Amino acid sequence: MGFEPPQRLVRALGEMYGDAAAADWLDGLPALTERALAAGGGLTAERVAAPGGRSSLVVLVRRADGTPAALKIAPPVARPELERAALEHWSGWGAVKVLDAPEPGALLLERLHHEVSLRSLPEAKALLEAAGTLRRLWVEPPTGPAFETVAERTERQSTGMRAAAGADRELAPLVEAALAARAELVGGTSELLLLHGNFRQSKVLSGERAPWLTVGPEPLVGERAYDLARLVRDRVEDLIASPGGPVTARRRVKKLAESLEVEQARLLGWTLFRAVESGTRALAEGRRQMGEVNLEFAGWL
Secondary structure, three states: OOOOOOHHHHHHHHHHHOHHHHHHHHHHHHHHHHHHHHHOOOOEEEEEOOOOOOOOEEEEEEOOOOOEEEEEEOOHHHOHHHHHHHHHHHOOOOEOOEEEEEEOOEEEEEOOEEEEEHHHOOHHHHHHHHHHHHHHHOEOOOOOOOOOEHHHHHHHHHHHHHHHHHHOHHHHHHHHHHHHHHHHHHOOOOOOEEEOOOOOHHHEEEOOOOOEEEOOOOOEEEOHHHHHHHHHOOOHHHHHHOOOHHHHHHHHHHHHHHHOOOOHHHHHHHHHHHHHHHHHHHHHOOOHHHHHHHHHHHHHO
């Protein structure tokens, strides 16, 4: 199968892992895709999903019996084996189903409508549907897989945040506030549930088996407030452009905390940390506009 990986994927992999590492994996991608198609028991490729995601290639395929499916291929650094473990544990409850794993780094998934996410709905309806979907994912984690904890992931992320503050002293107060919030939060809970890790409206797609199903987890274990915090920041560009953005953001924290029975102060703290972490990481990767937007949002909190 001849194809060009979507430019969004090429650009994002270079930003996240470096141009050389990204180029190495992309060079081997055609052969890996062909092996996965052959190992999948008669898979027929239709087309590459575009614009696609920022961390994996998705090829729309049909199985030998004509059933539509999606073949997702991710680099080893994305830990696709943990995504598989989480999706299999959810077993289709609120999430896309795994049909097969034909090759290391490849997942054969049920076909969803990749072009229709919760972002296609009005904001209030989208948040309601997102909250209901996320609630289904919060279950006891499976035994066996070595999922990171929230404490471990955020400690690792803190290194980049400190480096950003060291390089730009104007960021220091915001970074210090975010790190202080994290230090208090990680010591204040014993909740260990399986979390999506990167849950937002664009990760919830329309399906046939259920109206809305989540995709693309970056699974870890920990408290619900951490998982919910990314959703608070959804459609951040619209919030920044709105004169009532700060009030709307704080109202969203309150509403989501109440609807999912999460402590509001903990949700606020994790929202601050995750917004600052995303902002400083975007700046480091050269995505200045996105970095500034996330940091402005963090400043409202």
